[in-house]
Amino acid sequence: MFKPIAIATAIAGTLDILAAIISTLIPGKSPIHMLQSVASGPLGAVALTSPAYAAAGLLVHFAIMACMVSAYMVAARQSRLLLDRPILAGTLYGVLLWLVMYWVVLPLRFSAPHPSQLAAIAQQLFCHIVLVGIPIGLIATRYLRSAGPAR
Numbered sequence: 347m348f349k350p351i352a353i354a355t356a357i358a359g360t361l362d363i364l365a366a367i368i369s370t371l372i373p374g375k376s377p378i379h380m381l382q383s384v385a386s387g388p389l390g391a392v393a394l395t396s397p398a399y400a401a402a403g404l405l406v407h408f409a410i411m412a413c414m415v416s417a418y419m420v421a422a423r424q425s426r427l428l429l430d431r432p433i434l435a436g437t438l439y440g441v442l443l444w445l446v447m448y449w450v451v452l453p454l455r456f457s458a459p460h461p462s463q464l465a466a467i468a469q470q471l472f473c474h475i476v477l478v479g480i481p482i483g484l485i486a487t488r489y490l491r492s493a494g495p496a497r
Contacts (some may be wrong), residue, residue: 347423350489351415354482361477363404369469381407387455414443415482421488429491432483434443440479444471 357445370380381403385393388406393399418439422428428435448470452458 347419347490350485351412351419353489354415354419354485355408355412357485358415358478359408361481362411362473364478365473380466399458401433406408406449411478415477418482419486419490422490428483433480436480436483437475439482440475441471443478447474475477 366380367377372378375469378397378400379394382397382400384406385399386403389402392482393402408466416487418428448461453460461470
């Protein structure tokens with residue numbers, strides 16, 4: 347199951363980080379600082395002290411994505427529905443990932459307020475559904491469907 351996890355992590359991770367970079371550039375902010383902020387999740391404030399920590403932020407991003415992908419792949423091996431309905435399942439998984447990230451992880455780690463602006467929520471949901479959840483669902487179906495659920 348390594349191959350579909352690696353492919354989905356590379357694709358969904360790249361799409362998601364590109365969206366984050368674009369979202370950072372539009373208001374004129376630095377993608378390097380954004381990646382340092384990602385690194386500050388596990389590394390703390392030291393990650394904000396040097397642009398070199400941007401590389402760590404990129405690694406953290408892809409590590410988190412690999413966990414998200416792995417969880418879906420394990421679930422997909424247990425549930426034929428996830429493999430038979432990849433768009434629906436990927437959409438629902440994207441919403442679940444958004445809920446966990448913005449209502450659990452970010453508030454716990456950074457004391458970030460819950461999202462409240464409709465445009466920001468729509469953008470975040472778009473990224474989690476279209477750039478992360480659906481690609482993961484489609485890749486799982488492509489690589490795991492022939493194997494069927496592992497029961």
